[in-house]
Amino acid sequence: MRFSSNGSKSLSVLLSAVLAWNGGGAAFARAEQAEEPCLLLKVVSPRIPETTAREKMDPLPELLAETLRVRWIPAGLPRHAPGEDADTLPEPDAAALDELSGILADASRLMDAMETGEAALRLAEAESFSRRYRFGEAVRPFLAETFFRQGILFLWDGNSAECVERFARSRALRPGFSPDPALYSPTVQEAWTRAAERPVRPAELLVQSIPPGAEIYLEGNLAGTTPGRIQPDGIGPVRILVAKEGYLPEERVGQWLPGDSGLMEITLAADPASGLPDLLASDPGGEGAGRRLREISTRAGANRIAVLLFDVQEGKETLRVLSMGRGDRTAAVLGEMAWPEGEDGIEQVARKAAEMLASAGWPAKTAVTREKRPWYHTWWLWVVLVGVAAGVAAAGSGGGGGDSGSSSGTVGVIF
Incomplete structure (x- = not known):
């Protein structure tokens, strides 16, 4: 109805x-x-x-x-260099961590076989691979292990100063670690102890600009003028701004580890x-x-x-x-x-x-x-x-x- x-x-x-x-x-x-x-x-x-x-x-x-x-x-707005934004420094995924573990395992095997030249190449590859990613908690242990093994190679080569420097960098990234006496020789133990007495120097970056005389800002704080050296604090991405009156400011985003040194060259546009x-x-x-x-x-x-x-x-x-x-x-x-x-x-x-x-x-x-x-x-x-x-x-x-x-609605x- x-x-x-x-x-x-x-x-x-x-x-x-x-x-x-x-x-x-x-x-x-x-x-x-x-x-x-x-x-x-x-x-x-x-x-x-x-x-x-x-x-x-x-x-x-x-x-x-x-x-x-x-x-x-x-x-x-400040201009950004292509590919140098903080978003381009991702955290590693599981596949990346597996690949990094494989590189370090291969380097360890080569060191056990006393193939030091090949081992050094694999460790350099591990460091380069790690630097592609943000220096977070996932990557730091791999970098610490890389520096530790590089230090052992320098010690075997008779370069104790470089060995202690690498050990100090490893300590900064992995404070609670100590080499197992059952696995590592007394010379490694002694060099590791000396590294504790030598704090690793902060990262240092030389910033140059064309034209010179530009102000350098580190995380928004005035840090000097170009050409000049700055020391990024902490471990992780930082922003560096270079500004000069009459020119467009330039901004860079990067990350550096304790002990790093580098050069940043910037050309300012009118x-x-x-x-x-x-x-x-x-x-x-x-x-x-x-x-x-x-x-x-x-x-x-x-x-x-x-x-x-x-x-x-x-x-x-x-x-x-x-x-x-x-x-x-x-x-x-x-x-x-x-x-x-x-x-x-x-x-x-x-x-x-x-x-x-x-x-x-x-x-x-x-x-x-x-x-x-x-x-x-x-x-x-x-x-x-x-x-x-x-x-x-x-x-x-x-x-x-x-x-x-x-x-x-x-x-x-x-x-």
Whole structure:
């Protein structure tokens, strides 16, 4: 049997309309939430004190993002050497550990047979293989065993100094280990004891750059200038940043063991933003400034670039707003405003700048994202429930019969 009535038909129409509106609204909200990757350059005249510049310019990216549908992206990220990120130093898997064990077992067999030349080659292979992976708990015992056996080979060859150095490196990686007197000769035991009295030197790295005189940062801390030697602490990946004014910073990620020494040579590339403030001050809409801005925008991967030029004109602080889209040859000067007095001066400037950018085609937020609310605060749900009640009431009062059925969620750059 199927039941039908005018109330049920009205309910189905109402329900369809409400669900369609809600689904469309959700899709519209998702579309509104898409943000364009854009770049904001804050250029400050040298006539502006640094404290004033930071006080007035630092809040602008966040204030602009309240009105514009943008995501500010960094302009000058450090460049990474290919294949030298921390993610390229993985932990070894079971197959790698099995292969490493096989290499060391082969080296041990060759040493027992006094085939020292072949054994040295296999130990060098084991060290090289281990350095492909992060110096974690899985790899350190293999490196310690490699250095220990290399020390024995040096001892057999009469090079006691090199033997003690290798033993010291093995001790640093495996502090609790001691050679078994039943397996190793007294000369090995004596050299192992002497290694305990000679702490292994820290890893040392010589960093050179072209041009020289760049600052060296080790894990974010200033460690010297190029050419210079640094000592990475600990065992594991570290980040080294080389930076010089007028050049793009370069970053390297590497790992070194106690006793290691190495050379790092870096060639710095010129920064397209160098000299940009002078270009913008003299000819903001010229092709020279446009070319620089285009290089910066392309490198950052931005769809658009905005420039806020903070300067002093005739004794008054002014802000000039420029905009440049992808493919444009020059930057468009959107306008210039005097910096208002008063506590709300920053908000006024941000509002006017956002209006200028929106007029130039920048995406503006046209709707506020609705906060998630409990299901019982959803208005259309109550409309449906009321409609259901009305339909049931109409069905009860109607006399018709029939078949039954069923009805069924900036980073800104300050120069």
